[in-house]
Each structure stands twice: as C-alpha cells, then as structure tokens.
Amino acid sequence: MNLEISPQGVIAGSIPLFAGHPARDLLPLDGIQAAIDAIWQDESVTRLFNYGDEQGNPELIDFLVERLRRDEGLEIGRENLMIIGGSTWGVDMISDQLTRAGDVLLVDAPSYRDALHIFRDHRLELRDVPIDDGGIVIAELERTLRELEVEGRAPKFYYVVPNFQNPSGITMPEERRMAVIELSRRYGFVIVEDDVYCDIRFGDQLPPSFYALARGENVLRLGTFSKTLAPGLRIGWLVGAADRIADFVGSGLLTMGGGANPFTAAIVAQYCRSGAWEAHLRWLREQYRARRDIALGALDSVMPASVTYTRPRGGYFIWLGLPPSLRVDDLAAAASERNVYFAPGAGFFADPADGLHHLRLSFSFLPLEDLRAGIEVLGDLIRQMSR
Ligand SMILES: Cc1ncc(COP(=O)(O)O)c(C=O)c1O
Structure with a gap:
C-alpha cells in the first residue's frame, strides 16, 4: 500500500489501520x-x-x-x-x-x-x-x-x-x-x-x-x-x-x-x-496496552462469530481470519471506499494465495477514536458482505 502519511501522521480523512509504527504522541521528544x-x-x-x-x-x-x-x-x-x-x-x-x-x-x-x-x-x-x-x-x-x-x-x-x-x-x-x-x-x-x-x-x-x-x-x-x-x-x-x-x-x-x-x-x-529509556518503557507499555484493549473491545462488539482474531499480550498487531466466503481483496476495496485501510494477508505469506482470507490490524499508531471507528467500519462491511 503506497499511501502518503502527512507530517501530522494521518492520511487526510482516512484511517490507516495498517500503520505499524509508533504514534506521534508516544515519541519521547523531550528526552x-x-x-x-x-x-x-x-x-x-x-x-x-x-x-x-x-x-x-x-x-x-x-x-x-x-x-x-x-x-x-x-x-x-x-x-x-x-x-x-x-x-x-x-x-x-x-x-x-x-x-x-x-x-x-x-x-x-x-x-x-x-x-x-x-x-x-x-x-x-x-x-x-x-x-x-x-x-x-x-x-x-x-x-x-x-x-x-x-x-x-x-x-x-x-x-x-x-x-x-x-x-x-x-x-x-x-x-x-x-x-x-x-x-x-x-x-x-x-x-x-x-x-x-x-x-x-x-x-x-x-x-x-x-x-x-x-x-x-x-x-x-x-x-x-x-x-x-x-x-x-x-x-x-x-x-x-x-x-x-x-x-x-x-x-x-x-x-x-x-x-x-x-x-x-x-x-x-x-x-x-x-x-x-526504562522509565519511557514503563509508560509506553501502558499506552499500548490501552490501545490493544480498545481494539479488542471494538472487535468483540462488532465482529460476527465467523471472524477469528488473535488476542496479543504485547506488540502492535492483531491478525484476523475472515469467513471462507469473503475474500480480503473485496473487503479492502469496500473499506477503501470508506477511507479505512488495512494490511491484507497475502503479503505475509511465501505463497500469497495462502493469505486471501486474512488481514493484519495495527493498534500502535492511530488515535483511539480512529482505531475504534476503523474497526467498526470493518465489522459493518464484513456483516454486509458475508451474508
Ligand atoms: C518483525 C519486524 N522486524 C523488523 C522491523 C523493522 O525494524 P527496524 O526499524 O529496526 O529496521 C519491524 C517493523 O515493523 C518488524 O515488525
């Protein structure tokens, strides 16, 4: 995905759930x-x-x-x-x-x-x-x-x-x-x-x-x-x-x-x-944990039972499995219409065909309200598209 991220850290008006790097408000600039x-x-x-x-x-x-x-x-x-x-x-x-x-x-x-x-x-x-x-x-x-x-x-x-x-x-x-x-x-x-x-x-x-x-x-x-x-x-x-x-x-x-x-x-x-660094790490873990909790809370409330997802105890990422009837490319196309972007599964496999029903979400970068809103859009689309 080749989307330009502005100096403010967001693609104007969009929700980049693929962005696997630290949020700007988590950078230890003063230190x-x-x-x-x-x-x-x-x-x-x-x-x-x-x-x-x-x-x-x-x-x-x-x-x-x-x-x-x-x-x-x-x-x-x-x-x-x-x-x-x-x-x-x-x-x-x-x-x-x-x-x-x-x-x-x-x-x-x-x-x-x-x-x-x-x-x-x-x-x-x-x-x-x-x-x-x-x-x-x-x-x-x-x-x-x-x-x-x-x-x-x-x-x-x-x-x-x-x-x-x-x-x-x-x-x-x-x-x-x-x-x-x-x-x-x-x-x-x-x-x-x-x-x-x-x-x-x-x-x-x-x-x-x-x-x-x-x-x-x-x-x-x-x-x-x-x-x-x-x-x-x-x-x-x-x-x-x-x-x-x-x-x-x-x-x-x-x-x-x-x-x-x-x-x-x-x-x-x-x-x-x-x-x-050690002091920053203690604070940072709490920040990322809060983001992970928001992401999992949103997934728990909007995803149909046919969607699987991991519950990481650290790091940046959650991995989703879609129902077999729903291809990730179709979901990506529909999500982009609503300005939501994620990392489709294919890129993460030696054989891209293995990733047609998976996607990666990152909770490290987005403001909390965008994180929640982006996941809600995906839940909405998955419900509609896997009917
Ligand atoms: C598994 C893994 N290795 C390496 C990197 C990149 O690390 P660095 O910035 O130190 O090159 C990333 C960043 O996403 C990663 O997820």
Missing part, C-alpha cells in the same frame, strides 16, 4: 532533545561527525550488554553485540553473509512481509511452515526438513519473530522454542530471531529467547529502538557468537562506511544511560 543537548555540550562532539567504530557506538554496546546480562541473565560480553542501523539492516546483512542466491530459508506462514521482501531481493527460496497459536507447528517443520533432506538440501536459516509476531501477535512458548533448537542442531540451520517487540509486553514475563535457550549456539538475535523510541533513529543491535559478530564487523560494508549511524547512536546511548 531525545535533552540527550542531544547533553552530547552537544560535550567537547568531543565533533568525533560524532566522523566515521564511527565498525562495531558501533561503544557506550551503547556496553549499555545493551549490561542490560541483557542483568535482565535476561545472558552470558555475553561486548564481543557478542554490535550496533546496526535497525533490525532491517541486520536481516539484510545476515542474508548477505550467510546465504547465496538459490539457498533455502525456513519462514513462518504467515511471517513479516518486509523480511520476505529482503529474502526475495537476495534470490532465496522460501519454504514456509504453518503456525498455530503457539507459533511454528513442529510436526510441519520436521516434515519440511525431511522433504528438503530427500531433495539433498538444507535450509541456511529459520527466520522467526518470537514475541508478539508480526503479523499475528503470537508469542512462541518455551517448549516450542526448545523443539526448534533441537531440530536446528539436528539439521544444522541457524535461527535468526527478530525480537523487535519483546519490550512491548503488557503483563507476563516472556519465555527465554532462542539465544538464551541455545546458549548462543547458532542463534542470531536482533533488537531495535524503532518500536520503543523511534524508527527514524535507525538504531538496533545484533547479538551472536563472537566469531560471527567479528565476521559481520569485518565486512566491507562496515570497513568502508564505519559502524551504524554514529550520531544517532550517540544520542540513543546518552538517552539510555540517563535511565530515561
């Missing part, structure tokens, strides 16, 4: 301004206008390593973490370094649309495996791996969004993660864990990450500030075994251009080290 002021007063500020260390801003690396050690008990040092220009950069860099055109990857069905796009850019073959309300179905994963073995092929990696998945909102429980790790050991594939939503959880503790459960063996874990600060900062991180991180840091990309976005990385480091 970022204070961080900029502080680094500006530092006499070494001019160094930030030079190329940066290949591994990324050292203070931010130290902050993140310490946080992961303290909060998750990860046994990592600074040799296990590098700063990247957002998770997207990491997905592209990993694809570049670990694969050659024609290699096979494993992805969930559905999976994150823009990651699938990157994999296609790298001319990779996607084998998708169905998910249920606990993520990837292990029996199906085993079947796919055996099929590939018969073909004499092995997947290079499995790409997974483990917490509050984009697009389904689903979180994979610990036993399922362990089963995937066992298969990754048996069949020799890497797990690429794109964990961009873990800090937006509304209650329960999350299961340990793949990285923690596998003790770092053959897992690459991505994180980002896009969802909890702002995507325009373009700062994220990658955690992995020291030799893999060294390979990435030594790549031509970083040797030539230096580490990721030195100026904004310094702002983010200053912001985080002041304690502002």
Whole structure:
C-alpha cells in the first residue's frame, strides 16, 4: 500500500489501520532533545561527525550488554553485540553473509512481509511452515526438513519473530522454542530471531529467547529502538557468537562506511544511560496496552462469530481470519471506499494465495477514536458482505 502519511501522521480523512509504527504522541521528544543537548555540550562532539567504530557506538554496546546480562541473565560480553542501523539492516546483512542466491530459508506462514521482501531481493527460496497459536507447528517443520533432506538440501536459516509476531501477535512458548533448537542442531540451520517487540509486553514475563535457550549456539538475535523510541533513529543491535559478530564487523560494508549511524547512536546511548529509556518503557507499555484493549473491545462488539482474531499480550498487531466466503481483496476495496485501510494477508505469506482470507490490524499508531471507528467500519462491511 503506497499511501502518503502527512507530517501530522494521518492520511487526510482516512484511517490507516495498517500503520505499524509508533504514534506521534508516544515519541519521547523531550528526552531525545535533552540527550542531544547533553552530547552537544560535550567537547568531543565533533568525533560524532566522523566515521564511527565498525562495531558501533561503544557506550551503547556496553549499555545493551549490561542490560541483557542483568535482565535476561545472558552470558555475553561486548564481543557478542554490535550496533546496526535497525533490525532491517541486520536481516539484510545476515542474508548477505550467510546465504547465496538459490539457498533455502525456513519462514513462518504467515511471517513479516518486509523480511520476505529482503529474502526475495537476495534470490532465496522460501519454504514456509504453518503456525498455530503457539507459533511454528513442529510436526510441519520436521516434515519440511525431511522433504528438503530427500531433495539433498538444507535450509541456511529459520527466520522467526518470537514475541508478539508480526503479523499475528503470537508469542512462541518455551517448549516450542526448545523443539526448534533441537531440530536446528539436528539439521544444522541457524535461527535468526527478530525480537523487535519483546519490550512491548503488557503483563507476563516472556519465555527465554532462542539465544538464551541455545546458549548462543547458532542463534542470531536482533533488537531495535524503532518500536520503543523511534524508527527514524535507525538504531538496533545484533547479538551472536563472537566469531560471527567479528565476521559481520569485518565486512566491507562496515570497513568502508564505519559502524551504524554514529550520531544517532550517540544520542540513543546518552538517552539510555540517563535511565530515561526504562522509565519511557514503563509508560509506553501502558499506552499500548490501552490501545490493544480498545481494539479488542471494538472487535468483540462488532465482529460476527465467523471472524477469528488473535488476542496479543504485547506488540502492535492483531491478525484476523475472515469467513471462507469473503475474500480480503473485496473487503479492502469496500473499506477503501470508506477511507479505512488495512494490511491484507497475502503479503505475509511465501505463497500469497495462502493469505486471501486474512488481514493484519495495527493498534500502535492511530488515535483511539480512529482505531475504534476503523474497526467498526470493518465489522459493518464484513456483516454486509458475508451474508
Ligand atoms: C518483525 C519486524 N522486524 C523488523 C522491523 C523493522 O525494524 P527496524 O526499524 O529496526 O529496521 C519491524 C517493523 O515493523 C518488524 O515488525
């Protein structure tokens, strides 16, 4: 969908239920301004206008390593973490370094649309495996791996969004993660864990990450500030075994251009080290939880029983299944007549035909009244169109 979002954050008169980024009133503008002021007063500020260390801003690396050690008990040092220009950069860099055109990857069905796009850019073959309300179905994963073995092929990696998945909102429980790790050991594939939503959880503790459960063996874990600060900062991180991180840091990309976005990385480091991020996270979780509650409340009151939807406990997204008689393209066309837009399911599948009766709603961006109004329009249309 190629709709222009105005500087005010809305498409004039319309309701973009597809928009999966933070609302403008949730951006910590004052805190970022204070961080900029502080680094500006530092006499070494001019160094930030030079190329940066290949591994990324050292203070931010130290902050993140310490946080992961303290909060998750990860046994990592600074040799296990590098700063990247957002998770997207990491997905592209990993694809570049670990694969050659024609290699096979494993992805969930559905999976994150823009990651699938990157994999296609790298001319990779996607084998998708169905998910249920606990993520990837292990029996199906085993079947796919055996099929590939018969073909004499092995997947290079499995790409997974483990917490509050984009697009389904689903979180994979610990036993399922362990089963995937066992298969990754048996069949020799890497797990690429794109964990961009873990800090937006509304209650329960999350299961340990793949990285923690596998003790770092053959897992690459991505994180980002896009969802909890702002995507325009373009700062994220990658955690992995020291030799893999060294390979990435030594790549031509970083040797030539230096580490990721030195100026904004310094702002983010200053912001985080002041304690502002943790305080912002506590507030942000409440804001997103309220939005999730409004969205689910509206869905509960307007959707017919023939519509299914997930009840995420964090993140940004709800995934809807339409009755078999209703195609999502027809719903999208009718909704656009009423200025309501959502993300149709097809884009989230390796085979777009699998997504003809699904759609993704985002509750992160819209004002509450628009969120409710947009869902009401969809409920109205679905009732009319599935009669
Ligand atoms: C699963 C997933 N990965 C990565 C991204 C993009 O992250 P970044 O802005 O850090 O590149 C998103 C944003 O929607 C996402 O949902």
